[in-house]
Amino acid sequence: MARRHSGTEKVDVNLVPMIDIMFQLIAFFTMLINMDNVNRDERIRLPIADLAKPTEMAVDELLTLNVNRQGKVNLLGDLVDVEDDVFRQFMIREAAAAQREMKRARRKIEVVQGRPKLWTTVMIRADAEVEYARVQHMIKVCQEMGFTKFALRATAERAE
Amino acid sequence: MRFARRAGSLSESKCEIEMTPTLDIIFQLLIFFILTFKPITEEGQFGVNLAHLPVGGAAVPTVVPGEDDQSDASLDVELNPPFRIRLAADANGNLAKGGVFFGEERRLPSLDYLRFELRNTAQGFTEDFEVVIEADPRLRWEYLVQAVNAISHAGIRKINFAAPQSGG
Numbered sequence: 001m002a003r004r005h006s007g008t009e010k011v012d013v014n015l016v017p018m019i020d021i022m023f024q025l026i027a028f029f030t031m032l033i034n035m036d037n038v039n040r041d042e043r044i045r046l047p048i049a050d051l052a053k054p055t056e057m058a059v060d061e062l063l064t065l066n067v068n069r070q071g072k073v074n075l076l077g078d079l080v081d082v083e084d085d086v087f088r089q090f091m092i093r094e095a096a097a098a099q100r101e102m103k104r105a106r107r108k109i110e111v112v113q114g115r116p117k118l119w120t121t122v123m124i125r126a127d128a129e130v131e132y133a134r135v136q137h138m139i140k141v142c143q144e145m146g147f148t149k150f151a152l153r154a155t156a157e158r159a160e
Numbered sequence: 161m162r163f164a165r166r167a168g169s170l171s172e173s174k175c176e177i178e179m180t181p182t183l184d185i186i187f188q189l190l191i192f193f194i195l196t197f198k199p200i201t202e203e204g205q206f207g208v209n210l211a212h213l214p215v216g217g218a219a220v221p222t223v224v225p226g227e228d229d230q231s232d233a234s235l236d237v238e239l240n241p242p243f244r245i246r247l248a249a250d251a252n253g254n255l256a257k258g259g260v261f262f263g264e265e266r267r268l269p270s271l272d273y274l275r276f277e278l279r280n281t282a283q284g285f286t287e288d289f290e291v292v293i294e295a296d297p298r299l300r301w302e303y304l305v306q307a308v309n310a311i312s313h314a315g316i317r318k319i320n321f322a323a324p325q326s327g328g
Contacts, residue, residue: 029193047302049309052204133297133324150208
C-alpha cells in the first residue's frame with residue numbers, strides 16, 4: 001500500500017539549470033553575430049594576398065560593391081552588369097547622397113578634374129575569377145562620379 | 161479565527177508558471193542561431209586613392225596595403241616616371257607562362273620573382289618608387305591582387321593600374 005501511494009507522487013523536474021545554460025548559449029551566439037558582414041556576399045571567392053591583413057581603416061562613409069565572377073554587381077540583391085546603365089544610375093544616386101551628407105556634415109567638397117571629391121570609400125569585393133576589365137570599368141564609373149577612395153578586398157587565407 | 165484560516169489557505173496554494181512556451185521559444189532561438197552561425201573569415205584590404213581619371217590610358221592611383229592614403233600622387237608621377245609591369249593572360253584568363261614583363265623588355269617566370277626584382281631595382285628609394293601595372297583585360301582579378309601583394313612585399317607603396325591593354 002505504501003509503495004503504491006508513493007507512485008502517485010508528483011515528480012518535479014528542475015528546469016532552472018537547463019534554462020540557464022540555454023540563455024547562456026543564446027547570449028553567446030548573439031554576441032558572435034557580426035553586423036559588419038551584412039554587406040558581404042558570401043558566394044564571392046576573394047583573391048588571396050598575405051599582406052591583406054585586417055586593419056582599422058579611418059572611413060567616413062563606406063559603400064561595398066560585391067562583384068561576382070561573371071562581372072555582375074550585387075545591388076541590394078539584384079545582380080547588375082557593371083557595364084549596364086542601371087549600375088551607373090545607382091552610382092549617380094550614391095554620389096548625390098554622399099554630397100548631401102558631406103554638406104550636412106559641413107565638409108568642404110573639393111573639385112578635382114571638374115568632379116567633386118567625395119568622402120565615401122568604395123570597398124570592392126571582387127571575385128578572384130572576374131576579368132580585370134570588368135573591375136577596371138567599375139572603378140572608372142565610380143571615378144566619374146567623384147569617388148576617389150577605394151579599398152580592394154582580399155583574404156589572407158583560402159576560405160573553405 | 162476567520163483571518164487565520166484565510167492565511168492558512170493562501171500559504172498552501174501553489175502558483176505554477178507554465179514553462180513550456182518559454183522553453184519552446186528558447187529552443188527555437190537556439191536552433192536559429194546555430195543554423196545561421198558562420199565562422200568569420202578574416203578579410204583585409206589594399207587602400208587605393210584614385211584621385212584622377214585615366215589620362216592617356218593610365219589611371220593614377222596610389223595603393224597602400226591596409227590603409228587609405230590621402231596624399232595626391234600626381235606630383236610624384238610628374239617627377240618620377242613610373243616603372244611599368246605588364247601582365248599577359250592566356251586564353252583562359254590565367255597568367256600566361258612568362259607573362260610577367262618587368263620594365264620594357266625583361267620577362268619574369270612568375271609573380272614570385274617580382275618582389276625580389278623590384279626590391280633590387282628600387283633599392284633605398286621605395287618611398288618614391290612608383291609602379292604601374294598594365295594588364296590584359298581578360299586577366300583574372302586574382303593575378304592583379306597577387307601583383308599588388310608582391311609589389312607591396314618589396315616595400316613599394318605607390319602602385320598604379322593602367323587602363324586594360326588588349327593583346328598579350
